[in-house]
Amino acid sequence: MGLFTEAFLTSLVVGAVAAGIPLLLAGLGEQLSEKAGVLNIGLEGMMLVGAYCGFLASFLTGSPALGFLAGAGGGAVVAAIMAILCVRLGLNQIVIGIALTLGAEGMTSLLHYVQFSKTYPRLDAVETTAIPLLSQLPVLGDAFFNRPPVVYFALIMVGVMIYLYRSTHLGAALQAAGDKPAALDAAGVDVIATRSFAVLGAGLFAGLGGAFMAIVGAGIFVPFMTHGNGFIGIVLAMLARGKPLWVLFGALLFGASLSMTTALQVAGVDIPTDIIQMLPFAMVMLVLVLAGRKASLPLALGSSYVRGAR
């Protein structure tokens, strides 16, 4: 039983994509928010609410698609609270972020208990859609091209974000909002609206990521099930230096480390799960030690914009 058999690699890559999609969505969302200058610590909470709403909708209607929509919507609602409190009123982003995460953890667990008591109803497995030809590729075929449509959506969003940032006025406005909001204001663009858009976008992404975890990943909702994925998403955004492609690579990398257990079991190697679970975080710390100085963050990150304040 070798380590580089096709079975192992397939299992690894499939698992990497499965675990990586939520990270990718969370990371893209946080990247959008941070680009505009809003540090979104509440991302974990948005993911969790997305997971719950997604699960509930999917459970009640039997449609995963509706579940994804509900999940994104749930995340956006939490993001709206952040937008009002932090962007519009100017409350401390970190304090509110912690509050939203705690509140989301409490509310979703509470609601789930009230609805389902101690049972954990399962969702049916989500159908995959195979892309013809490409899904026949060894290893990569199953992992990337034979998955539920939402996976394709997430991958396409990487391209969409790249285009948005590079080739639209909105992308430049987002950049300006995070780097030097006064200049954006002077150019006649509403800074508050731009930042609010970014925060809501982050909520949509994170909510969708959470819904993915519940509907596709686990098939059930368990309290606190996001288990730090939101925070890893924040790290991805901080390390990716504004480039969506790097978020994708990082997400796949971390996804791989998270899925390593199953893959190793397939290969017959027996390393305890808990050690594997340490991998992503250990990797992050290593990268931060080596390149932390250069983790670039927009200058205006974390500070609220007040016109006229010099």
Next chain:
Amino acid sequence: MSVEDISVADATDRARVDRLRAAIHMILITVGPVIAALALGGLILIALNVNPLEYYAYTLRRGLFSPTGLQATLTRMGPLLLIAASLIVAFRAGIWNLGGDGQFLLGAVIVAASAPLMTAFMPVWLVLALCMVMGAALGALWSVVPALLRAYHGVNEIITTLMMSFLGVSLANVLVKLAFLDPSTTTPQTRTLPVDDRLPRLFGTTTSSGLIIGLVTIIIVHLMMTRTAFGLKLRVVGANAKAAVHAGLHVPLLTVAVFAISAALTGLAGAVDILGTQGNVRADWNPAYSLMVVPLVFLARFNGFGTIAFVFLFSVLSIGGESAARKLGVPNYFSLVVVAILLIVFGLTEYLEQRRQTIARK
């Protein structure tokens, strides 16, 4: 009385009224958020078909007005106060130490693993003392990397401490399941410290003396931050880093010191929880206290004595909530929600305060 006497009396009266008004105002902005949070929480309870008055009454009865409940509440306060002390040191110095959960668990695990073995050849008091030192030391150790990264490279510590926290929680699990497993039982946990070997109870109650440790520590921390030169230096660094340099303070060294102290206190909290209440660490155990203490410390505006009051309140809610979970079907997640609402209401209060002051100045 002459005219001058009357006007002097007037002035004294006015000063007294002003002070009274200021005191009432202070109480309002401190207690107001609590009442608002409980009220809003009540609305959520209504949405869940639970009578909020019944819930709060039951919580108070079980958490405060019953002898066993009160003792459990006071015991719970021990580790929470230590965590609060840790946060006060960090936040006053301008450091976001959000890695408490990892520091807590590692301190707990090392103590849970060592204590039962040490009692074999050391008197109990020595075991307890050494274990508390070990817990603190491990907690401090766990903050070295984020501390150095922040002090000498300016790397944002929110992320580094959070990552170390997850890492620490996983590592703690690994240690429990692989290194420190109790061979005598099938449940994955560390060896259990016999009740006799734990922190002594207070005066024949079931309250752990961890409470005393917690109270003493937070008062010492409060006094240190507000009355000592060292505490003042930390506060200067937290309030205005440029002024700290200008004043000749050694900022990187002080930063590392803050991390070390703060993390040590959280590690100690883990130790105290094991030595006082838990006795062992079960696999996948993580009470995740750290983030929940954050709002309490903010509400008390980093004042040690105020924090004691808020931690007490939270403990009541927590212990009472655990009972209410069984009786009324409202799981303890509810306290998370109340705490979150509290934090948001606190933020809004601060905002309104600032608005009021800016308007007053005009």
Next chain:
Amino acid sequence: MASSSAPRVAAAGPVVSLRNVTKRFPGVVANDRVTIDIMPGEVHVLLGENGAGKSTLVGMLSGLQKPDEGEIVIDGMPVDISSPRQALDLGIGTVFQHSMLVPSLSLVDNFALGGAWWRRPDREGLARRIGEQATSIGIRIDPFALAGDLSLGEQQQVEIVRALMRGTRCLILDEATAMLTPRDAEQLGELMRRLVKRGIAIVFITHKLNEALAYGDRISVLRLGRNAGALGPEALAAADNHDAMAEVVRMMFGSAASEHTRGERRPLPAASELRTVLEATNLSVDDKSVPLSAISFAVGAGEIFGIAGIDGNGQKQLAEVLAGQRPIAGGQIALNGADIGRMTVGERRNRGLRYVTDDRLGEGTVAAFPVSTNLLLKQIGDVRFWTRGLERPAAIADHARKHVSEYDVRTPGIETPVGKLSGGNIQKVVLARELSGSAEAVIFSKPTYGLDVQNIRTSRRRIQEAADFGRAVLLISTDLEEILELADRIAVISQGKLVGTIANDSEARQKVGEMMSGIAQ
């Protein structure tokens, strides 16, 4: 002196006129019946000290404020400029000293900000137009360069191009050279000449008289909110440099024989008799904008040594390296004979070195902390106020009360957060802290910047007293008048070097002016 060799565009009349413009703020009249005509094809310098009312005028011209009385006339018609957008539409463009470019975006993207959000910016077209505009005024910019990669001088050029592209006919440069290195300032001056040849009117706001003479075709002097005189192009062309300088100085400050008399000062001890307290030898400091090199000077006990110069020529770097906040690259610093170059800030302070920073709230004090704490900010842990680390509230309060009364700090109490005090009283707190105790040498950096007349007077008296008590005083100031009033000897700092040291005699004003404008050595 403005080079008036190039033919100027025939002026039909003023582009912009201010007629009897008055603007009041609570407690002060910022502009009082100011009348100025801005002619096309001229660089019109608005010259005046801080507080003369220049910024308020700019605010009204650029649409940020409206005059209380009087009117603004554009092309012969009175207008009401009610917003920055409207000012732009009327052809008035303003370039402030702080750049309004987003550092992480390219120039093209900066210019494109504000377009419809989904559309793709027309980068090629914009780049072409930028290039054309830039070439037409003789500067070179790379439209695809990142704004943050450009120097401040280049960023200003870009802002000028942006203003031109918007059809600006009257370009206001508000203290544009305040943050520029002297070389960049020269380039800006040359650019202004080229712009003016195209018929554009330029209003150049400054408080630096050498620039006024170097770049201006017409100079209007403002003093305390009023017109204080003007020199037209003929007058400037006719007079020679020295006379023009003297005339302008007279307008800005009043005659030399007025309030600021040096006669009040005690007699100078002979330079040779002074005991050297603070000495710098061949000092050099690394810095990305203004490195210092070959700085050498000596200040004796009881002497006030003034360092004059245009802001941004190394003053801050010098103060910080002497105080210990910056490392030395080469050379030595000695205090009372001992080499302090490797000592920390605290150690230098203990040996008697004091530093009154120009950044009162940013680094001099902690705004949220009480007055009493701020008075001891640099002595935290001192045994007189902390026994074994524990504070002694009575001793600290006594110390605070003593200083508050001695330095006349107007504060509701010693526990009041220092941020709530007025600027002048914050300065008094800083002075009280630095001048008390066993100070041997005191460094003052722009000590009266931003203060009102009363507090300026008080502060200057304190500086004098410090010297009278036998301390060595290093006075670094961009306020020429201050230096001339207080200093015994004066050096000028320019581009990180000391350019000449002179005694403060009757010719000092002239010589310093020449050194500052780079005419004399």
